[in-house]
Amino acid sequence: MKRNGQVLLTVEHITKQFGGVVAVNDVSFDVNKGEILAVIGPNGAGKTTLFNIVTGILAPSSGTVRFNGTDITGKKPYQIAQLGMTRTFQNLEVFTNMSVIENVMTGAHRNMKTSFLQAGLRVPSVKKEEKAVEEKAMRCLEKVGIAHLAYERAETLPYGNQRLLEIARAIAAEPALILLDEPMAGLNDEESRWLVEVILQLRKEGLTFVFVEHDMETVMAISDHIVVLDNGVKIGEGTPEEIYRNKAVVAAYLGEEETVC
Ligand SMILES: Nc1ncnc2c1ncn2[C@@H]1O[C@H](COP(=O)(O)OP(=O)(O)OP(=O)(O)O)[C@@H](O)[C@H]1O
Ligand SMILES: [Mg+2]
Numbered sequence: 001m002k003r004n005g006q007v008l009l010t011v012e013h014i015t016k017q018f019g020g021v022v023a024v025n026d027v028s029f030d031v032n033k034g035e036i037l038a039v040i041g042p043n044g045a046g047k048t049t050l051f052n053i054v055t056g057i058l059a060p061s062s063g064t065v066r067f068n069g070t071d072i073t074g075k076k077p078y079q080i081a082q083l084g085m086t087r088t089f090q091n092l093e094v095f096t097n098m099s100v101i102e103n104v105m106t107g108a109h110r111n112m113k114t115s116f117l118q119a120g121l122r123v124p125s126v127k128k129e130e131k132a133v134e135e136k137a138m139r140c141l142e143k144v145g146i147a148h149l150a151y152e153r154a155e156t157l158p159y160g161n162q163r164l165l166e167i168a169r170a171i172a173a174e175p176a177l178i179l180l181d182e183p184m185a186g187l188n189d190e191e192s193r194w195l196v197e198v199i200l201q202l203r204k205e206g207l208t209f210v211f212v213e214h215d216m217e218t219v220m221a222i223s224d225h226i227v228v229l230d231n232g233v234k235i236g237e238g239t240p241e242e243i244y245r246n247k248a249v250v251a252a253y254l255g256e257e258e259t260v261c
Contacts, residue, residue, distance in 0.1 A: 004032075068083060094162050136172060160186075
């Protein structure tokens, strides 16, 4: 079914081979502005590989990625970030030896004139800008609900809060699109509910999300559109309702749960 809206990201016939393994096989889909799109599929389906291609960590074997009207295929991750796309990782990537707010400031510096290193030298002319970056970082921490932990060392935070920290760092760059790789993994029910609220609030503020997730309750509850991968191949896409009724999807993925007695 054709959905309305302005396309922000286009994945076009993306294939990625690792030696003999075709991790992503001719996958195409669009992400609309303001949408929450989930990419689901069994372990090894190619979800993280797809994220790595979209964010420039890996070059595809073939195919094109377009973001906001620009062909970003083969661009470097920092170039893609500058165009307004940030991400979080399946395995947390927090700078453990920095404070929480310094972690977020590394994200905020994308839009500043001075680099994080220059700011670190504390030249008077950059102090004012550094202050602005710190204030912005603090606002991002407030949005994810961990502003009270701003001056703690990042490594002392429990897992759930480190995940929120990663999201604060991602939004500090003022992206148009954020990719989250299994954001709910390792969170308890209360933490998951809070993260859902954070994502929905950020979407209200205009952000677009693509997320990989195994937690089907969350996927079905917050996604506008779902893309299903199996063994590198897109086997279905649609609204949560459509996916729920898609026999191929149920057989390949959702069915796994239903067969457990
Ligand atoms: N750097 C690599 N070199 C070789 N093979 C790889 C590499 N990265 C991924 N693969 C293979 O590509 C396939 C897809 O892996 P990928 O990590 O993208 O799956 P996934 O859907 O993210 O799985 P999971 O749900 O377990 O995170 C797997 O067969 C994996 O072993
Ligand atoms: Mg993965």
